[in-house]
Amino acid sequence: MQMSGAQMVCEAIIAEGVKTVFGYPGGAIMHVYDEIYKQDGFEHILTRHEQAAVHAADGYARATGEVGVAMVTSGPGFTNAVTGLATAYMDSIPLVVISGQVPLSLIGTDGFQEIDAVGISRPCTKHNFLVRSLEELPRILKEAFYLARSGRPGPILVDIPKDITVDIGEFNYPDSVHIPSYKPTYKGNNRQIEKAVEAIKKAKKPLLYIGGGAVLSNAYKLIRELAEKTQIPAVETLMARGVMGAKNPLLLGMLGMHGNYASNMAMSETDLIISLGARFDDRVTGKLSEFAKYADIIHVDIDPANIAKLVDVDYPIVGDVSTVLKKMLPLLDDVNTARYQAWRDILKRYDELHPQSYVDSDEVIKPQWAIERLGELVGEDAIITSDVGQHQMWAAQHYPFDRPRQWINSGGLGTMGFGLPAAIGAKRAYPEKTVINITGDGSILMNVQELITAAEYKVPVINVILNNHFLGMVRQWQTFFYEKRYSETDLSFQPNWKALAEACGGIGYDVTTKEEFDAALEDAIKQNKVCFMNVAVNRFENVLPMVPAGGALFNMMLPPKTEENGGEK
Secondary structure, eight states: EEEEEHHHHHHHHHHHOOOOOOOOOOOOOOOHHHHHHHSSSSSSEEEESSSHHHHHHHHHHHHHSSSSEEOOTTTTTHHHHHHHHHHHTTTTOOEEEEEEEEOGGGGGTTTTOOOHHHHHHHSSSEEEEOOOOOHHEEEEEEEHHHHHSSSSSOEEEEEEEHHHHOOEEOOOOSHHHHHHHHTOOSSSSHHHHHHHHHHHHHHHHHEEEEHHHHHTTTOOOHHHHHHHHHHHHHEEGGGGGSSSTOTTTTTEEEEEEHHHHHHHHHHHHHEEEEEEEEOOHHHHHGGGGTTTTTOOOEEEEOOOOTTTSEEEEEEEEESSSSHHHHHHHHGTTOOOGGGGHHHHHHHHHHHSSSSOOOOOOOOSHHHHHHHHHHHHGGGGGGEEOOSHHHHHHHHHSOOOOOOOEEHHHHSSSSOOTOOOHHHHHHHHTTEEEEEEEETTTTTTGGTTHHHHHHHHOOOOOOEEEOOOOOOOHHHHHHHSSTTTTTTBBBBBBBHHHHHHHHHHHOOEEOSSSSSHHHHHHHHHHHHTEEEEEEEBBBOOOOOOOOOOOOOBBTTOBOOOOGGGTSOOO
């Protein structure tokens, strides 16, 4: 088939089964957008900023497990997209981002809107391509989608010069990909798996340490089966919330800097860590020299570069979590679950001693209450996105996540402004589900222009702004570690949130009481329009527990006592 490079881009997207593309046009990619206008194989969502286009594709990918696709133009169009690429890269999210580039003859001449997209994106993409001829374009597009979704997923950049998009040639889209230097290991070494199983049977205090790779591998049913079969307690990272299910009695909770007491003490006292798709991030380990000093480590990860990168590993298993667990489970049929009873009793006592708690109030809305109330009212039916800050941690601590891909947030990069466009992507993927973006008064303004996108395309995401008139997490650190010098964190000067939502085609609610919270959420769901719920919360509330930066995981700043744990409410 003879067609232009621009047509080839559209045909490849259709061939890969992509239903929705997010983007923003410009000069260098104009030929591709002209073909988008003519085709009907996929829809295109025009965001109002290139960063938001990539975040929306990211949210779509996290919610579905499929490859998200975004398009941007050259120069500032591409540089605006870099934050989205880096966000996806840190969390291993499969994306294909297609950027326009100046014509081949202008590359290296400082042409108008020329930028070295390949050079800039090299540290924050799994792989990137500069297309140098029309003949290689179909192969590169096929490889881009393959690389994005295979092995450890990640974002792929395809940078296409403008003259290639207008050139005419033969379109032969490959059926398969063969890259000799890229052969991901999925199965895991049988002998290593057998050794790991023996270690599990000998351990007295084993612990399942579940990371975001378990979500990417779609391994949650196997992990729940492993926990049920062995009766080994489990902890989840920020990226793994929902894998075990909030009601699972074997789930201790989230661990790490803002993990709960039982989870962090379990990691500190375990004698065997069974790490499934986790990478021992610094927010989990705390002070490395004090981390899990008494434990042997089983580390299952599809990326060999992650194995033993930060901690010494006794049983390294390179492979896909799902594939490895399918081999491991039959070998654990004879495991003695009673062996771990004393360990479970210790951890139960830790949870009773310091449960995940807070002091509620009848005078002011506590942000923790707002999160818990969301869980009570929409629970497992909703998809929750978040921005970054205190509200993100409160959501991870207090929302009852029931399944993987229910919780969508920027973990590794910590990108403010992620939540709203990610919610748009998730809602476009699952229009029948309630999608709620839990955000803060600082984060929401980072990509607030996407309210217009949501209104135009009738994407009714609900933005719950936990408004404390601060850059909350930075303020918290200033309180604890900078003698309350609140340097440039006071956000007292704010827009009229209700009017702002309405000006952008949505609706708004000002919420100051618990009764107003319930009424606003009920009405927002019924109205079926993009909205702001501006929730006035306690200004100086802190996210606790907290492990100070560089501190040992077992040295936690704990929340105040409540009636439930022996204190006064």
